[in-house]
Amino acid sequence: MTKDELIAALRLQNIPNIGDVTAKKLISHCGSPIAVFDDKPQNLLKINGIGTNTLKGLFDAEHMEAAENEYQYIQDNEVSYNYFMDADYPDYLKHCIDGPILVFSKGNIDLANRKIISVVGTRNITSYGTAFCERLIEDLAPLNPIIVSGFAYGVDICIQRAAIKYNLQTIGCLAHGLNQIYPKVHSKYVPQVHKNGGFMTEFWSNTNPERENFLKRNRIIAGMTEATIVVESAEKGGSLVTADIANSYDREVFAVPGRAGDKYSTGCNNLIKQQKAHVLTSAADLIYLLNWDVENMENTTIQKQLFVELNEEEGIIYDLLQKKGKQMLDAIALECKIPVYKASSTLLNMEMKGVIRPLPGKLFEAI
Incomplete structure (x- = not known):
């Protein structure tokens, strides 16, 4: 233009x-x-x-x-933009009547890959949901899909961190302008997302994360992908809105089933019961129903690092977690005689290396 x-x-x-x-x-x-x-x-x-x-x-x-x-x-600010009539506008979004006439982005986004899915869910992710996100991305990694989410608390950041870990392109759809990150605590992940993926929004630079913007943002998450996955959700929530929008666009919707009575499985179980979503128990369900090409996939494996290089402080923290099990940040800093701010950044680096994982309650454990 x-x-x-x-x-x-x-x-x-x-x-x-x-x-x-x-x-x-x-x-x-x-x-x-x-x-x-x-x-x-x-x-x-x-x-x-x-x-x-x-x-x-x-x-x-x-x-x-x-x-x-x-x-x-x-x-x-070197912001990229895509006009709805241009060839580089997100292909799936072109088919949505209410797709934005302009979307803005930053990072290294490459939408040439047709395997593009969105993953959404509750802000209050459980250990069950965390484990499922990790396993799903690990199993999908050989197919190199693009992972889209909202970069919010809970399922969003969990799935996008897993995508970073397995070197998959991930796109955070924002409910505000590109001049800020919400929630601010997730700013530490921005460099990794920019490196292999990026952020996309329809909102101008002066737009703040107002409540109504999140609902508008959800149509982009659903619209720019071929399938939407709901990992965990209470009986009501924004992820269910995203699932409804995806259904209105005639896109595939998947939901991870949970135990009857579990608060954050109620929404997913209802989607399945009402036939608004396919049951998703593993990556194989997704691959089969989306008819993704898996030729020779059986011979493709994710090479896990048997020996990860750790610096001195990382080694000290890892030994502590191996010896004493789950520990809180303050306890780790105290035991290892490392300032809290430094222990926090060290734990993030170790998380990216795949040797530790965060748990609910601000705990960390060795993998």
Whole structure:
């Protein structure tokens, strides 16, 4: 897109009464975002479904100024963008009528791979859910899929950390602008995500993580992937909304079953019971139902490191966890005589090396 075309698309995106469906209708009728603003209001009103309320504020100078400011942010911060009519726009998302006219991204995202799935679930992930995420990604790794999630607490960050561990491309769909990370505690994972994947959003740089934005974000998570997996969910939750959206797009939905009565398995069990999701007990279920090519996969194995190089402090911490079992961060720092801030960063490095894992209750254990 040229500068003027991008600014015109941004301008359309900023007008409150014009959503993505209407914006696409206007662009389709006029031929381009620029042509929308070059046309006369009386001509636009002839378009089916376009009324005076829809066009209210269309030519206001404030939207032009806002678009120019956002364009400058994009240029100054090397933000990538994809227009819905461009070849590099997420392919699956092109088929969603309410997909954003523009999405913005940072990192090293490569959507050429057709094997792309989203994994969502509760913020309050259990040890059962954590173990399932780890095993799922380990088993899928030979097929090199792209893993999409929301970079939030619980299932989201668990699955994306597992993707990082097995060197899979992972994309975090954000409910805010690219100038921040929410929750802030996950900022420590940003470099690893940028290295092999990145972040994507429809929201401008000045947009904060408001509640309604998470619901809008969910349609991108569902829309840009061929299948959505719900790992754990209570009876109500955002992940169930994502599953419903995926179903509305005629995408495959999977749910991990749990024991009857378990709070964070209720949502998944209901999806299965209501025939809104396939049962997912292992990677094999996903591979079979998505008809992924697994030729020669039996001969492909994930080479586990038998000998991982640890520095002195990592070795001390690993020996402690091997000897005493699960330990909290403060206890590790005290026992190993390492400052807490340094112990925290050391544990993160060890986690990336696959020699320890975090547990609920801020505990760590050796693998």
